[in-house]
Amino acid sequence: MSSNFHSVVLKDDICIGCTNCIRKCPTQAIRVRNGKARITEVKCIDCGECIRKCPEHAKDSVSDSLDNIKPYKYKIALPAPSFYSQFGSENDPGKILAALKAVGFDEIFEVTRAADIYTEYTKKILETSDKRPLLSSSCPVVVRLIRVRFPNLINHILPIESPMEIAATIARKETCKKLGLLPSDIGIFFISPCPSKVTSVKNPIGSKKSSVDGVISFKEIHPFIVRNLELELEPLPYYLSGTGIGWAKAGGETSALGIEDYICVDGIENVINILDNIEDGRLTGIRFAELLSCTNGCVGGVLAIESPFIAKNRIRRLSEKYLSNTPKQDYDLSDDEISLNEEITPIKNNVFGNDVVEAMKKMAECMKINRQLPRLDCGACGSPSCQTMAEDIVLGQTNLDDCMVLFKKKFEEQSKEEQSR
Incomplete structure (x- = not known):
């Protein structure tokens, strides 16, 4: 891809x-x-x-539609932990999972299971790593942000597959063993509150190929679940782990680690600020950072339906209900299947190209243009800031007349000249 x-x-x-x-x-x-x-x-x-x-x-x-599951002989849904928060407090996870299965899936494998596995591997790495702080790899937006804006911090990212990928690997292996199916017979679909999960499946980071076959958004599947919740369906047994369920909200991942010297930051602007601090060496004494693009964590995902504040409260109560539970899991997984096996590389964005001499000339021109601009960063020109407008002018994408402030000033000066004649 x-x-x-x-x-x-x-x-x-x-x-x-x-x-x-x-x-x-x-x-x-x-x-x-x-x-x-x-x-x-x-x-x-x-x-x-x-x-x-x-x-x-x-x-x-x-994202994928429900029609995309049809070609597979055996269909498995991977609901994100935040999925439980979208359907009212009167519907417990067992009922919600039954409604999800009735949409057309043969099996449900909760990502909460993989979240607990991810936590155990994180604990092992924390014991031996000298990187401070280690950065969670679970939010694909944050991983891509680091590649784009903070490449010096790439080696701080935990070298672990996301819970979504771990869950998919387990589900496929277990189903092949249990039913004797070929891996290609099985369609595994993540049920997601997040558009970046689609990107991470189509274009994986840290691995050659995703273990997930498709991503269906909460928005896409929500009306089908609501309809099925009205039916008399037998609730499915579900994974009773308070720590795994807690991953759906900000602080859930770090809470599961049971450590004190950590930070949890949610909201993309806050994440950018904290990464600035980490890169500049202004954040010390922290072993681990849980960084989440969405406010309140995955319950605040762009593709979620419920208010993130209501959803966060539902997850909190559900997590607290089973907080003392962390069921024992015994899956046939190797370290290679848990760990990222491809190098995470920076996403290069050399605005003025790779020719250093030419780039320096363009940078000097950019600085000259920027001094002419009002530095209001109003965005009326179509560029997000005066600095980026100067870059865009050098690249031939716009010109000074697109600056409304300068254009107005130029127009007023021309009017005065005409009146004085």
Whole structure:
């Protein structure tokens, strides 16, 4: 799959070029040109903030539909821990899982199981690693953000597959062993609150191929689950782990580790600030950092339905109910199947190209242009800041007349000249 794949997409026919998205994009990946928004793919981290903020709903996420499960002989759903929070407190996980299975799946394998496995491997790495702090690899938005903006911190990322990937590996192996099926007979679909999970499946980080066959969003599957919850379905047994369920909210991963010298940061702007501090050596005495793109954690995912605050409270209560439980698991997994086996590389974004001499000339030109700009960072020009506008001018993507402040000043001066004649 192309490394340029992105799950966040723009709808040209709906976009009105309002510039809301360019001000909210945390990596300055969006421009508005000729009245339409455009994404600079190399900078996009698929966080979905533009989806949240677009008043015209001109941003969307690509994911799989339920029809995509049909070609497989055996279909397995991997519900994210946050899935339990989307259907009201009167519906316990067993009932929700039964409703999910009735959509057309043969089996459910909860990602909460893999979350506990991830926790145990993290504990082992913490005992031996001299990296401070280690950074969780569970949020694909944060991993991509580090590759784009903080490449010096790549070696701080935990070299562990995400719980989603671990769950898929286990589910496929166990089903092949139990039913004698070929791996290709089995379709494994993650049920996701997050557009970046689609990207991480299509274009995996730290491995050659994802163990997941597709990603279905909460929004896509929600109405089918609501309909099935009205049926008299026998609740399914579910994995009674308070720590695993707690992963759905911010702080769940670090709470499961049972350590004190950690931080948990949620919300993409807060994550960027803390990564700045880590990179500059201003954060000391911390062994581990749980960094989550969405406010409140995965319950606040862009593709979730429920209010993140209500969802977080439901997860808190459910997690506390089973907090003393961590069921024993015995799966045939090797370290190679848990660990990332491919190098995580930086995503290079050399604005002015790889030719150093030419890039320095363009940088000097950029600085000269930037001194002419008002430095208001209003975004009216279609670039997210005056600095990025200067870069875009050098690259030939816009010109000084697109700056509303300078254009107004120029117009006023011309009017005065005409009146004085």
